Amino acid sequence: MTVIKTLNTKVKYVFNMKFGFLIDNKSFEFNGFKIAPVLEFDSVLRDFYKTARVSKGWFYGAKIELPRSASEKNEFEADAVVINSSFFSMSPTHEILSTEDYSDDHLRFLILGYGFLQGLYFTPESYSYLGRTAYEPTKLNGLLLNGDDYINGMESINRFYVNSNQEDQNQMFTCIHWYLIGQSYQFDWERFDAQYKVLDGIYKLSGTKANSHAARPIALAERYNLELPLWAKLITKKESKLSKQRNDLFHEAKYGGHPIGYSYPEENYNLEFTSFNTKLIAAALGINTPYLQAEPKNRLLGMWNISM
Template sequence: MTSVRFGFLAEPSSMSWSAGSIAPLPKYEQLVACIQDGERLYGDWCYPPLLPVSRNGGETQSAPEMPVGFALPATHELLLTGAHTGEEAENFFIALFGMLNGLRLQREGWQNFYRAPVRRGVLCDFHADAREIAQALEVATQFWDAQNDGGVRKLTFGALHWHLFAQLYAHDFERFNAQYMALDACWKLAQKTVVGCPQGGISHAKRAGKLCELLAIPTPAWAIISLDNKDCPLSGRRNDLIHEAMYAGHPVGFAHPAEYRDMERELTCLVARIFLRLLGIQNEYTSSTCTTRQTIGFSFV
């Protein structure tokens, strides 16, 4: 049996499933109030402090730059039992519990970069209640237990971690690039865990569509290859950015795409659906299209 403190979650969430339990810390209310009353909280986010610098013969003032990282207090405790103990499992279940709450949660002592979401639902387009979250954790536990290859577990956490981290970037081209990396991690994970997933060198243009086909997720139009093109709009945008430093037909940062303007946001939503389906979660959300702007329910089929 192992326990680890994590946060930041501004709700007294508690639950249990076969692998363990989650509960708020005894001083949860004080910890939450400390952040919510702080000057760095704005809207749904907590922003990093400015770093002090020395100038004018030793006078100190705030500089217009961010620190390398900043910490938020732990608000909850994760308790894992039996074969599910260990740092690797702790990191995975904390991150997954965070995703299911639409947050990026991490163990005590880890640092946040850029801004940190502090309101439930900021990093997702679904709503899951406590019962549905516990069900999802149960399904994920079965997936985790079935992986005897340590590399698969590491890849699983990596895809999850980067899907959440990617949403913290300020610019859409940064979020697109990082989210595509998470999609690539999901592709590699599918090759290792999904029966029928192609094992050879399949082009980037076909990967998103193939994942949707294998996992029974509606395929967005920007992931479909037209008859007269070797790329789909998704892979075309990715190739221009990675290989030519071009975005929307211009140098990075000088234009926003006129076609498929919501692709970056929709890609984020698609990666979430793909990742959860890879864990074995089949429900209303993972069967829905990623191109809607509405919040989807998380009820299980």
């Protein structure tokens, strides 16, 4: 049901969707939309700090006990296995409001896009979180929102959506989703796999052409004027360290030259591959930020500094 909310005497907003989880209480307007904390924001935060299971910027689902067979119950004296739930929900912290009755797909895109800016994975109310979920802003992108970044960033994201066809809207949503969700995976090779999917997704979206997988990052870096990481540079006519690692993992079940878990690549893909994809997504969305020219190995927390 559509509910009209009057936030001031001049603008009437049509409430459409709540989402979370975000500890930033910033409220702002852009392109006929408003993002703001829910009325229950303070109580939701109090409950979070009282009950959330957290570690190094991540929060986890409730503990659940795995079932045992009848023979296991009889033969084993130790307690049953207890794990964190893979699917869980959280009370929403924010809502997106609009002056028109936009589609749910449009609002979900803006919610996910706002998560990209915050470095967090946001879900609409009633959607489940998958595995561990970051709660500290900047956790997934290393970039801090400040000042006009909120408005300028969301206007760029909304402009991309409005000016794109449905296929490109869906492709970008998929890329941002994998970019954020993939960082929550436990093992290095899982995170590498997810970020490579993002790279391929942006390649499809960009309309660039390359004659090999190794040439795709090069074409994308040229398309968006980015500095190419060393591991993406060609070492033969059709191979780079990145493409070799991709082929080893996808086709030979090896990571770092050996079966998964026995070795790791010398390259810091966790940092540098994610950073490269951050730049690719931002550039493809039309977000104008000096971060696009940042050195590939930069480890420092940065600022978006988004301009129009």
